[in-house]
Amino acid sequence: MSPEFWQGKRVFLTGHTGFKGGWLSIWLQSLGAEVKGYSLEPPSDPNLFTVANVAKGIISEIGDIRDLGTLSNSMTTSGRIL
Numbered sequence: 001m002s003p004e005f006w007q008g009k010r011v012f013l014t015g016h017t018g019f020k021g022g023w024l025s026i027w028l029q030s031l032g033a034e035v036k037g038y039s040l041e042p043p044s045d046p047n048l049f050t051v052a053n054v055a056k057g058i059i060s061e062i063g064d065i066r067d068l069g070t071l072s073n074s075m076t077t078s079g080r081i082l
Contacts, residue, residue: 007032012075014065015039016058022048029057038063038074 011028015021016037028035035058042049049055063070 001031003031005031008034010034011036013037016054016060017042017047017049017062019048022052022054025054025058026052035059036074037061038065038071040064 006028009032011033013021013025013028013035014037016025016035017039021037021039025035025037037054037058037060039060039062041062054060061074063074065071
């Protein structure tokens with residue numbers, strides 16, 4: 001993995017509140033990516049999302065990918081697709 005590739009890239013990640021998505025969010029942030037996460041509430045308490053403070057440094061939105069309208073709106077920021 002090349003940090004130069006990810007530096008400043010905008011990434012839309014579904015499932016960021018889960019275990020794998022949480023770690024991927026942290027990893028992408030560490031490589032310099034701008035991450036926006038879209039997911040259901042964390043699945044348990046305690047959870048990695050809260051304990052590892054995954055939301056720090058990313059845009060986190062709670063929603064269901066089965067709701068196409070909300071998902072589409074989430075992917076659009078200031079008229080630009082992430």
